Amino acid sequence: MPMTGVLRPGHAVLRVLDLDESVDFYSRVMGMKETGRDKSGRVYFKCWDERDHNSFVIRKADTAGMDAFGFKVLNQATLYRLESDLKAYGVNTERIPAGEMLETGERVRFQLPTKHTIELYAEKTDVGNGMPYINPEAWHADAEKGIAPIxxxxxxxxxxxxxxxxxxxxxxxxxxxxxxxxxxxxxxxxxxxxxxxxxxxxxxxxxxxxxxxxxxxxxxxxxxxxxxxxxxxxxxxxxxxxxxxxxxxxxxxxxxxxxxxxxxxxxxxxxxxxxxxxxxxxxxxxxxxxxxxxxxxxxxxxxxxxxxx
Amino acid sequence: MAFHAITIAETGESFRCDERKSVLEGMESLDKRGIPVGCRGGGCGVCKIEAVHGTFEKRVMSRAHISADEECAGIVLACRVRPTSAMTVRVLGQMKKAVLRVDGCLSV
CATH class of the missing domain: 3.10.180.10 (2,3-Dihydroxybiphenyl 1,2-Dioxygenase, domain 1)
Incomplete structure (x- = not known):
């Protein structure tokens, strides 16, 4: 089965009650790498072996929970095809412009029947996993920092x-x-x-x-x-x-x-x-x-x- | 280090809580029962209590579970309050023992 549509989970956006405490937890205890902060106050993280700019985003709010879960799709043409497939299925969709999330391309957002917000996107900046694409090592120091998920x-x-x-x-x-x-x-x-x-x-x-x-x-x-x-x-x-x-x-x-x-x-x-x-x-x-x-x-x-x- | 007696109004059970610990953590660390234990981070709301008597320090709690009015009335999450005196608390939170069925009925 060559993967030609939805590739994989790409990002989760979560709400936290205390931003500083959460940044410390996700960076020091989880051992994730902070990759940026945006104007709206969101803090972006990735796991050590992930290559795209971010996979986990937090923002301060007065409730805990999840704002959205994103899936990466093969390419921009696939994104628009899936958008039109969703519409044909009777689902309302919304386009979020590229750059609204750091280093992330245009997103197509919709709601599941369970009211969860799902986002599809095709582009996110490849920042690498800290090792070259030619003749890499097996791992590096970040693989042992904190819990260090892959x-x-x-x-x-x-x-x-x-x-x-x-x-x-x-x-x-x-x-x-x-x-x-x-x-x-x-x-x-x-x-x-x-x-x-x-x-x-x-x-x-x-x-x-x-x-x-x-x-x-x-x-x-x-x-x-x-x-x-x-x-x-x-x-x-x-x-x-x-x-x-x-x-x-x-x-x-x-x-x-x-x-x-x-x-x-x-x-x-x-x-x-x-x-x-x-x-x-x-x-x-x-x-x-x-x-x-x-x-x-x-x-x-x-x-x-x-x-x- | 100071300790304060926490009494659960419904059962009369009491336990000694280190003032550096939350009321929930104090209960759990002595294997006492009475307040439901959930996320321990102020997010899920299952350890909701009413502080009937006593004083405490509190941390931020999810507004989905504790409204501003409730907070003013001493309704808090046990995982987010540390006692500064002896306290008596009423348990308001509940664990669901059931799952929702398609037909709206509950199943154990």
């Missing part, structure tokens, strides 16, 4: 009409369903895990009573040992841990759920499996929902369903 990987969003979300991602963007969790009626989905690539998930969604809620933004690290190292750094820095280190049954990722200083849940994870469009989706039934989410505890913790921003 990339911003996916998000899990909470809202009402996740069936509408799933249909939109499938019908307009060609995402594939990788795994799902069913409620006790054996029909209604509690959760969908979807991909635009061969990753086990690029976006996930859980049915919830309130729309436009964030469950977590997830960051990839490259080994179980790095997950444990992240947990050590969280304790050293008194970071609020939700659960873990543990494993998910869904996607098989080894994980820690934790919170940023404003209560936005984050994840550091490694592993999981690769999927292809011909792979049969995996279904988890209500009887095994605990094991699907937390493979070792084999039960949901109350925070999984209640604590969102």
């Amino acid at each position: 990339r911003m990987d996916h998000c899990l969003i909470y809202g009402g009409d996740i069936d509408g979300n799933k249909k939109l991602f499938e019908d307009v963007f060609g995402f594939n369903l990788v795994e799902r969790v069913l409620l006790e009626d054996g029909e209604t989905a509690l959760a969908y895990f979807m991909t635009c690539s061969t990753k086990a998930h690029d976006i996930a969604m859980v049915r919830h009573g309130e729309d436009n809620k964030l469950h977590h933004i997830s960051f990839l690290v490259d080994s179980w040992e790095k997950v444990l190292r992240a947990a050590d750094l969280m304790s050293m820095n008194r970071v609020s841990i939700d659960i873990g280190p543990t494993r998910h049954g869904i996607t098989r990722g080894a994980t820690i759920y934790f919170f940023d200083p404003s209560g936005n849940r984050l994840e550091t994870f490694c592993g999981g499996y690769q999927t292809y469009p011909d792979c049969h989706p995996i279904t988890w039934t209500w009887e095994d929902v605990g094991r699907s989410i937390f493979y070792h505890d084999r039960k949901l913790n109350p925070a999984f369903l209640s604590v969102v921003t």
Whole structure:
């Protein structure tokens, strides 16, 4: 499957309650690189091995949560094609001019049925990962600074009409369903895990009573040992841990759920499996929902369903 | 270092809280119960309490969960307040024990 449409998650824009505290957390504890600040006060970060200018943006607000989640698409022609596909599907779209976000091209913004704001864009300045494109090293010092995730990987969003979300991602963007969790009626989905690539998930969604809620933004690290190292750094820095280190049954990722200083849940994870469009989706039934989410505890913790921003 | 007694009005249970810690952190570190524990960062709102008695210092809390009027009335998030005296608190926050179904019913 050559990727010719939506390539990958590109940026998450989150609200924080205390900007200085959050900048310190994301740069020193997470070990992300601050790449800029704009006139409106947004602070931009990237993970050490990401090449584009930014993948994670924060702004000060009086509530926590997520403003928008962005996907990078192949090129400008693809952006306009997907924009017209969205319109044909009956979705209102809005163009945000190039440069409104630092080093980021024109964005096409729309709302999911769950009221989350999604942005598509094709261009973001390649600032590199600190190593040359000719004869690079394997890694450099930033790969050991703080938790040092490799990339911003996916998000899990909470809202009402996740069936509408799933249909939109499938019908307009060609995402594939990788795994799902069913409620006790054996029909209604509690959760969908979807991909635009061969990753086990690029976006996930859980049915919830309130729309436009964030469950977590997830960051990839490259080994179980790095997950444990992240947990050590969280304790050293008194970071609020939700659960873990543990494993998910869904996607098989080894994980820690934790919170940023404003209560936005984050994840550091490694592993999981690769999927292809011909792979049969995996279904988890209500009887095994605990094991699907937390493979070792084999039960949901109350925070999984209640604590969102 | 100073400690203050925090009493949970509903249960009468009390615990000793280091004044450098939040009321929620103090409760958790002694494995006490009563106030729901969420993000511990002032963002999710599940540890909402009313300070019925006592004084405290507070940090910024999400306006999605604590309005300005509530804040003036001593309604706060337990993760964002540090006691400066003995306190009695009423628990207002709640963990959801259910997920929403397509038909609007709740499932355990």
